[in-house]
Amino acid sequence: MADYYTLLTNAGIAYETACKAAGVPIKLAQISVGDGNGAVYNPDASAKALKREVWRGPLNALFQDEKNANWLMAEVTIPSNVGGWYVREAGLWTDSGILYAIVKYPESYKPVLTTSGAGKEFYIRSIFETTNAANVTLLIDDTVVKATRAWVMDYVEKRTYSKAEVDTMIAKASALPVGSVIAFPVNKVPPGFLEIDGSIKSAAAYPDLSVFLGGAFNKGDEGVGNFRLPESRGEFLRGWDHGRGIDAGREVGSWQKSTLQVFDYSTVSPSVGGLWHTGPDAEALSTHGLDPIVQSDYPVSYSIYATGTQTTQNVGLGGTRPRNLAVIWCIKAWNAPVNQGVIDISALAALASQATELKQGTTKVATAVQMLDSTNDLVMVTPKKLRLGFASSFTPTGYFVFPSWLGGLVIQWGVVDYQTSGDSLLPVSFPVEFPYSVLYADWTVDSDILSSVIGSYVYQVTKKGMTLTCDKQVTSVATVVARWFAFGR
Incomplete structure (x- = not known):
């Protein structure tokens, strides 16, 4: 074995096995360093904690080695304002507090400016091997984690990553929380987003967004296990007043009709004084830059101007709105690499049905009791079960x-x-x-x-x-x- 190394702990291996069986990602969140209780030692896989921990913080980065897909590299920067101790050991921790891996680190002193007269950021990189590297993910606190100057310079100078790799890293960083609303100037919804179209979605398919929105936009017809998205198509979005007094009395998500504008659409001399004059009727709205109105939204106003004398019959109604650019408003529905919404739920439901000789689907592994049931045609037999009793x-x-x-x-x-x-x-x-x-x-x-x-x-x-x-x-x-x-x- 090398002089300095990283090994998975027994608890880490058990955690990895459980995650793999459940089909959920391995989540690494923190790294801790210790002084080995004053001496260098060889870590043991049975360890559940460091000999003596002196500092702990969030991981800066976690990525696969370019030459070996089973190698993962974990990086962290210890800030300059902590120190005054030696680093001889380090540990990688899951989000649930399990010591996943333990590191034998070269003995290095971490100074702190206030007591040593000199200070420096301390950079640690740990390389470890796992057969489940593709299923390991990093939980990042964007308010704490920062990239080192060396890492940035190395990236800029060497151009290590392709555009696709950069896009993947940005997606994994999850800078935008679920529920963020973003405008895109294209007619294609990007991965991780849903169009805000008032549609009904399954809480099972989008659990994070379901928790965030709750039933804020539900109308009572969504059914059990579903929630409704807000509706934004064709709407100009206005900031919530929230006590400012500019648009008082409004609730988040409430709808507001447009302000009414009156104009004279006669094709001859203005029949109503003091109003805009244009013609013909078919061009009136576009000429003044008005939106067509929904007549039922203005029952009294429309009744007044649409009936009566010839003079008032030449009066038209339109809605005012600010000049705007048509964009597609989307809401953040999930964070990479959690696989929500990427799978075609209808196709998945079909595959979730009972498999037969002619139809794809799912089936269960037979139990010992089911092995003896000669009429059961709904389970499958593993090689181990085939030797049951042999x-x-x-x-x-x-x-x-x-x-x-x-x-x-x-x-x-x-x-x-x-x-x-x-x-x-x-x-x-x-x-x-x-x-x-x-x-x-x-x-x-x-x-x-x-x-x-x-x-x-x-x-x-x-x-x-x-x-x-x-x-x-x-x-x-x-x-x-x-x-x-x-x-x-």
Whole structure:
């Protein structure tokens, strides 16, 4: 092993295994350093904490090595205003407080300006290996973490990362919290966002956004487990007054109709004095830069100007609004690398249905009990389960036990010495006990004396063994090889 190294702890391995089984990412959040309780030592995988921790802070970065996909590099910068101790050990911690990995670090002194007369930022990089590198993610506190000058210069000078890699790092940084509303000057919704279109979404598909919005925009028809997005299409967004008094009495998310503007759309001389004059009617709104109105929003005003004398019939109504650029308003729905919304939920639901020989879907691994259910066609069998109950021993005295789900047939055989002195009894023990009963048992001798043995038979048989015997011996007494055979279940 190298003089200085990083190793995963037993608790870290167990945590990684549990995350992999549950299909959730490994979340690393902090790194701590220690002085080793005054001495350099070799870390042990059973460690649950450092020998003596002197500082802890958030990780600056966590990324895969370019040449080895199973290597992860963790980086942290210890600020100049802390120190006055040696660094001999370091630890990587999960968001749940588990010591995931422990580092044997070269003994280095970390000064602090107030007591040492000199101060410096202290940069630590730890490289460790994991078979689950792609599933490890970093939780970053953007208000605390900062990049080192060396890292930035190295990136600028070497141009280590491609545009795609930079985009990935930006996505993982999660600078925007879920619920942030952003305008995009294109008609394509970027990954991680949803168009604010008043649609209904599944809380299971977007759990973070569901928690953030709650039922703020629900109308009562969303159904259990769903929530509604706010609606912004065609709307000019106005900042919430929040007690300022400019737009008093408004609640967040409330709707406000446009201000009414009156104009004269007659094609001759103005029929109503003091009003804008334009024509024809079809061009009136665009000429004045007005929005068309929804008549039902202004029942009294429309009634006054749309009926009456010829003069008032030439009066039109429009809505004022500021000049604006059409953008697509989107709301941040999830943070990379948490996989929310990327999967086609309808396709996933189809795959979640029971699989058959002709249809893709999901199925469960059979339990030991289900293995014995010959009518169950809804579970799958693993290689381990295929050997459930199977056993064998291919020796001169051996056995072959079929799995219980194949009937549990047991076949046994053996070789023993038998003395052919008339009516002698020879007990034989089976290599394995028959679970239920012996269906058949017999024996014979491997010798020319077989012709003089009259009436050889099994005197007694049980689940554990049998007794061999014969009626009489005509010739002289001899010891022969007796071969026996039995099967049952």
